[in-house]
Each structure stands twice: as structure tokens, then as C-alpha cells.
Amino acid sequence: MAHEHVETTPDHAQVGPLSDLRVIEMGQLLAGPFCGQLLADFGAEVIKLEDPGHGDPMRQWGRKSSQGQSLWWPIVARNKKSVTCNLRTPEGQQIARDLIATADILIENFRPGTLERWGLGFEELSALNPRLIMVRVTGYGQTGPYAPRAGYGSIGEAMGGLRYITGDPESLPSRTGISIGDSLAAVFATIGALVALRGVQRTGRGQVVDSAIYEAVLSLMESTVPEYQLTGYQRERTGSILPNVAPSNVYPTADDSSILIAANQDTVFRRLVAAIGSPELADDPRYCNHTERGAHQTELDALIAGWTARHQSDDLLALLEQKGVPAGRIYRAKDMLADPHFAAREAIITMQHKLFGDFPVQNVAPKLSSTPGSIRWLGPELGEHTVEVLADILDRTPIDIDDLRASGVI
Structure with a gap:
């Protein structure tokens, strides 16, 4: 580009x-x-x-x-x-x-x-x-x-x-x-x-x-200081996630790549599970709201990773865009230089x-x-x-x- x-x-x-x-x-x-x-x-x-x-x-x-x-x-x-x-x-x-x-x-x-x-x-x-x-x-x-x-x-x-x-x-x-x-x-x-x-x-x-x-x-x-002072909670290193914010993580794809998906809002999560082909998950007591999804973050990420791992990254991104689910690649310099959005702006x-x-x-x-x-x-x-x-x-x-x-x- x-x-x-x-x-x-x-x-x-x-x-x-x-x-x-x-x-x-x-x-x-x-x-x-x-x-x-x-x-x-x-x-x-x-x-x-x-x-x-x-x-x-x-x-x-x-x-x-x-x-x-x-x-x-x-x-x-x-x-x-x-x-x-x-x-x-x-x-x-x-x-x-x-x-x-x-x-x-x-x-x-x-x-x-x-x-x-x-x-x-x-x-x-x-x-x-x-x-x-x-x-x-x-x-x-x-x-x-x-x-x-x-x-x-x-x-x-x-x-x-x-x-x-x-x-x-x-x-x-x-x-x-x-x-x-x-x-x-x-x-x-x-x-x-x-x-x-x-x-x-x-x-x-x-x-x-x-x-x-x-x-x-x-x-x-953010609120790390009052979290500790008022509740005794100390934030720790959590790798690619924020605790209790789910789903929002990096997921594997069938072409040995990975994509980011951020669907932690209720309405967006409903669109994600529809794209997965399991719309009933939006009403599952484990995933029906932000708090419950956070409490079951590990199993929810595993579920989504199992789905993404069966598909090519291009196909996943096209589907998620169509469904209105925020998703994207993890860019390197060569990706930036080739991207039409970077060029257009x-x-x-x-x-x-x-x-x-x-x-x-x-x-x-x-x-x-x-x-x-x-x-x-x-x-x-x-x-x-x-x-x-x-x-x-x-x-x-x-x-x-x-x-x-x-x-x-x-």
C-alpha cells in the first residue's frame, strides 16, 4: 500500500x-x-x-x-x-x-x-x-x-x-x-x-x-491506589487479559495467527455468540452479564479459542466485522505499511x-x-x-x- x-x-x-x-x-x-x-x-x-x-x-x-x-x-x-x-x-x-x-x-x-x-x-x-x-x-x-x-x-x-x-x-x-x-x-x-x-x-x-x-x-x-487502600486488592500481572473483563483476549486461528476479540459488553457478547453459532450462550447463567462472564473468564476464553482455532484469520475478521464485534490483528510495522486504513488517513x-x-x-x-x-x-x-x-x-x-x-x- x-x-x-x-x-x-x-x-x-x-x-x-x-x-x-x-x-x-x-x-x-x-x-x-x-x-x-x-x-x-x-x-x-x-x-x-x-x-x-x-x-x-x-x-x-x-x-x-x-x-x-x-x-x-x-x-x-x-x-x-x-x-x-x-x-x-x-x-x-x-x-x-x-x-x-x-x-x-x-x-x-x-x-x-x-x-x-x-x-x-x-x-x-x-x-x-x-x-x-x-x-x-x-x-x-x-x-x-x-x-x-x-x-x-x-x-x-x-x-x-x-x-x-x-x-x-x-x-x-x-x-x-x-x-x-x-x-x-x-x-x-x-x-x-x-x-x-x-x-x-x-x-x-x-x-x-x-x-x-x-x-x-x-x-x-486508573483505580489501583484506592483499590488497595480501601479494599486491600492488589492488581497483579495477568498477561493478555484484564481480570473480570471477558471476553477480551488474543485467540488462535487455523492459519497459525491470532486475533484480538473484545466483546465484554452485553450487547456485543450477544453478537459474538451469534457469530459463533451458539446464540443461547448469551442467556447462559455463566455468561449472561459482565459480572458472570468475568467470574467464568477462563472457561469462556477456552470456548472462544476452540472456535477461532478452526477458522482462518481473514474469514474470522470478515465475519466479526459483519456481526459488529470489535476484532483485529496484532500489527507489526509491515502490517501498518500495508494497511489501507493507515494509508487513507x-x-x-x-x-x-x-x-x-x-x-x-x-x-x-x-x-x-x-x-x-x-x-x-x-x-x-x-x-x-x-x-x-x-x-x-x-x-x-x-x-x-x-x-x-x-x-x-x-
Whole structure:
């Protein structure tokens, strides 16, 4: 299935509903930069400050191409401008200070206290730019006894409760195959930044957005805390099911595949058993309502698995769609690239990359009907925009820029 080809915007034009915003990104790896990616997707001018020697470690992380280049970097750094700046030098700190004075948002995910040691704390920056919003993404937040600790996404996932309930009950706690903790913290940081922008509109003053990885994970933990506090119930790892929510599981097919079926609502269950050819099961006392199906979850799953195992996955999916029963395949990348729904909604588009040529990339989400976001270019080369930004925004002369380069500041 062909996906839309999008040409890289040659002049790095800022378009989109956030195109009037300037964001300085001083974070690295994922927790801060994913926030920058989300803002950039909707048009914000995101100027990423990177160490002149090596840049963001994300340039080397993830699976590499045959040319030895990261395939993750073009995504997380898309729509951003790369400026090299050694923040450990007074000259580099002054460049950052001058850029932040012109900005709406600063994103950083250093350990608490790092920017303060560099003279770039919120109090100092706010004095320069009272409307500044400082987005701070860390493992444990800016306050509390754990704040000074190094915080990684995996630790935040564990502390926030996600790791304990993820995986097979017979195995150690599992992780998802992506950096979900970092990404969640970045999503909440983005929400905080946009809410704080509304505050600036009303008061003229910026503020600090304090997004902690463990709290972002905790926010998604549903009722696990009151369940324990009020009833003593501790959720455990349950593999492919949620306890007492049935039927909702992965079932085998005759072609050595598997499909997901989610029919735990009474009306949907009635449609499922009609598709199975056993409509009387809808009135069976063991399965007649949500509570009873949950109590007999194991035997109900075995019954459904016995039916699905006799049929080809394509036939099953066609029948279940006809009957109005939610069902689907477990997608991998190759399934996404071949799927007509992905193509029709342009969920994956193909950009042109200098080294890779055609480069498939997930599109901007969510979709806005009047002011959509867009991918205008993929992750830039290290320092690709240094001269442009220093000259156009800070009015640094060619001689100034040469001196900064000679001294290793850029």
C-alpha cells in the first residue's frame, strides 16, 4: 500500500497553529525532546541546543541504518533547528540566555539544579523574560527527597506502578517495547506548556511546568491506589487479559495467527455468540452479564479459542466485522505499511531523507480539521542551523560566529 510522499520544506518555514511560538529545547534523549517534537509538529519554531562535540545522544540511539545512522533521530528531531552550544561555558550560557529572552517556552530535562548552577534558573530567566514558560521534565520532579536522583524512564515506569502489573504472571515484571515512561512525561509536559500559555494570555506571566516521569505513569494507573487502600486488592500481572473483563483476549486461528476479540459488553457478547453459532450462550447463567462472564473468564476464553482455532484469520475478521464485534490483528510495522486504513488517513507518510531517501514516519497526531500539524523536515544535522539562528535572531556577526567556533563554544 503506497503512502503519501511529502517533500521536505526547503526553507524551514514555520507553519501551523503554533507557528507564532518560539521554543528553546535544551533537553536530550527522549523525555524533553519528545515534548519539543509535539510542539514542533504543530508549527512551533523549536531551536534545539546541542553539545558541539557529540550532540544529543539520540543521534546514536536505536537501530541504525546500513550507513550507521540512527533511524530514531529523524523522527524525534523532526521540524527542529539544531544549534550547537556548549552550555558549560560562560559564552554558551550567554547564547542560551539571549535566545531564551526571545522565546515563549524553554524545555529542559537536566537533573534539578543543573541550570541553576549555570545561571539559567527560572528566577534569572524570568527576570529577562517574564512571559517565559519553563518546562522541566525529570524522573522525580523538582521537589521532594528523590528530586536530585538521576531518573530514567524505566525507573519511573516501575515507581509509577506500571512495571509491576505488566507481563506474564509467571515471569518477572515486563516492560513495553518502547520508552513509554519518557514519552508519557513528555506528553504531560506538552499539555502543561499549552495550559501555561493560556495563563500567559490571562496574566502576562510565565511559570514552571514540572513534569515527573513517575507521576506521568501514575496518572494512567486508573483505580489501583484506592483499590488497595480501601479494599486491600492488589492488581497483579495477568498477561493478555484484564481480570473480570471477558471476553477480551488474543485467540488462535487455523492459519497459525491470532486475533484480538473484545466483546465484554452485553450487547456485543450477544453478537459474538451469534457469530459463533451458539446464540443461547448469551442467556447462559455463566455468561449472561459482565459480572458472570468475568467470574467464568477462563472457561469462556477456552470456548472462544476452540472456535477461532478452526477458522482462518481473514474469514474470522470478515465475519466479526459483519456481526459488529470489535476484532483485529496484532500489527507489526509491515502490517501498518500495508494497511489501507493507515494509508487513507495518512497515518504514515514518506519523507525524503538526505541519506536514506524514502523515509516512512508516523504522521502528526491528533488530526485538527482546520489547523493541522505537519512534518516539514526530518531531524537535522548537528549544528545545521547554528549560523542562521545566531545571525538572524541574535544579530551575531560572521566574525562573532567565527570566534565562537574557534573557542569551541559552537
